[in-house]
Amino acid sequence: MNVHGTHYRTIWPDPHDPGIINIIDQRLLPHRFEIKPLHSVEDAHRAIREMMVRGAGLIGATAGYGMHLAAMTADDGQIREKLAEAASLLRSARPTAVNLAWAVRRVLAAAEELPTAAAIRQAAFAAASRIADEDAQFCQAIGQHGKQLLLERWEQKGRKTLNVLTHCNAGWLAFVDYGSATAPIYAARDEGIDLHVWVDETRPWNQGARLTCWELEQEKVPHTLITDNAGGHLMQQGLVDLVIVGSDRTTHTGDVANKIGTYLKALAARDNDIPFYVALPSSTFDWNLDNGSEIQIEQRSGEEITKISGLTEDGRMETIAITAASTRARNDGFDITPARLVTALITERGVVPPRAEAIHMLFADQCSSPEHHIR
Numbered sequence: 001m002n003v004h005g006t007h008y009r010t011i012w013p014d015p016h017d018p019g020i021i022n023i024i025d026q027r028l029l030p031h032r033f034e035i036k037p038l039h040s041v042e043d044a045h046r047a048i049r050e051m052m053v054r055g056a057g058l059i060g061a062t063a064g065y066g067m068h069l070a071a072m073t074a075d076d077g078q079i080r081e082k083l084a085e086a087a088s089l090l091r092s093a094r095p096t097a098v099n100l101a102w103a104v105r106r107v108l109a110a111a112e113e114l115p116t117a118a119a120i121r122q123a124a125f126a127a128a129s130r131i132a133d134e135d136a137q138f139c140q141a142i143g144q145h146g147k148q149l150l151l152e153r154w155e156q157k158g159r160k161t162l163n164v165l166t167h168c169n170a171g172w173l174a175f176v177d178y179g180s181a182t183a184p185i186y187a188a189r190d191e192g193i194d195l196h197v198w199v200d201e202t203r204p205w206n207q208g209a210r211l212t213c214w215e216l217e218q219e220k221v222p223h224t225l226i227t228d229n230a231g232g233h234l235m236q237q238g239l240v241d242l243v244i245v246g247s248d249r250t251t252h253t254g255d256v257a258n259k260i261g262t263y264l265k266a267l268a269a270r271d272n273d274i275p276f277y278v279a280l281p282s283s284t285f286d287w288n289l290d291n292g293s294e295i296q297i298e299q300r301s302g303e304e305i306t307k308i309s310g311l312t313e314d315g316r317m318e319t320i321a322i323t324a325a326s327t328r329a330r331n332d333g334f335d336i337t338p339a340r341l342v343t344a345l346i347t348e349r350g351v352v353p354p355r356a357e358a359i360h361m362l363f364a365d366q367c368s369s370p371e372h373h374i375r
């Protein structure tokens with residue numbers, strides 16, 4: 001995506017020093033666009049854990065490059081142990097997005113059984129770069145497949161403004177480029193479809209309000225911020241034509257883990273007969289889990305609900321309390337939308353119904369390959 005006239009990915013190796021991986025600190029957006037260097041696997045772990053980077057695809061790419069940094073900084077004689085330690089450190093960063101464990105495993109597999117430390121370093125960097133490149137390519141392909149769905153709906157409604165609702169941020173910032181849920185929107189816009197996006201604010205971290213709105217603004221896509229509870233009401237008013245969200249982990253049977261609140265949008269969409277699409281690259285499928293209820297849901301600090309951060313008038317980031325100090329809060333980061341509420345999954349290989357047989361047919365090479373199984 002272009003920011004201030006320059007094309008950026010959300011993560012990239014320094015062109016002069018492969019020991020430095022650059023990221024954008026998303027905690028500061030939309031107020032400040034700051035690039036931060038990662039020098040070690042500990043830096044990569046902290047960046048994921050503290051949500052400087054976030055979103056399934058970008059978490060995976062950061063984990064891949066984290067493994068590369070572990071290989072870069074390890075002594076030759078200890079490189080295998082250091083990679084194993086790095087793998088468990090990174091896996092502990094956040095539990096729900098499957099891309100993290102998948103990327104770690106992919107780098108480990110690439111480095112396995114190589115004879116020298118130099119060969120291991122080279123393989124780790126190549127694997128991390130492939131993960132990032134594929135993430136960008138897959139999102140671009142998701143855009144092309146998803147665009148057709150938007151186009152059909154737009155034609156159906158007589159080419160009047162197409163209103164798309166999205167939740168959280170499954171955009172450029174959640175991936176390496178383009179985004180999953182946003183890619184069809186950008187591709188449809190490029191085709192000249194007149195569209196408008198309703199953006200759920202996505203409490204408590206406000207990924208919609210802070211990140212999706214900022215991204216859509218950079219891309220000049222018309223959009224309006226709404227409260228998390230407004231979607232159902234807008235659907236009843238006939239103001240939503242379709243919903244597209246991303247996913248942090250989707251079972252091979254089509255159950256979708258995504259940011260908390262997604263399930264309620266899917267229920268409202270079903271009640272109002274509105275298509276509900278989930279856009280995801282294949283790296284987000286969990287080939288081991290049969291049922292969404294088995295997905296580990298991240299429990300985050302209650303302080304994210306009882307306090308709120310923002311920019312003061314004199315340009316300082318500040319956190320203030322919005323509840324009484326004694327208020328207890330529970331903060332589940334994600335929820336599960338059962339496959340039966342999902343109209344279709346938009347993947348890099350095409351649009352597929354959320355059913356095991358159909359998903360397996362499209363990804364026959366992955367569902368049976370040990371490289372793609374994370375346990």
Ligand SMILES: CSC[C@@H](O)[C@@H](O)C(=O)COP(=O)(O)O
Binds near residue numbers: 246
């Ligand atoms: C592509 S990630 C799917 C998103 O819709 C969403 O759940 C998300 O942004 C991930 O959550 P986050 O907690 O911001 O890492």
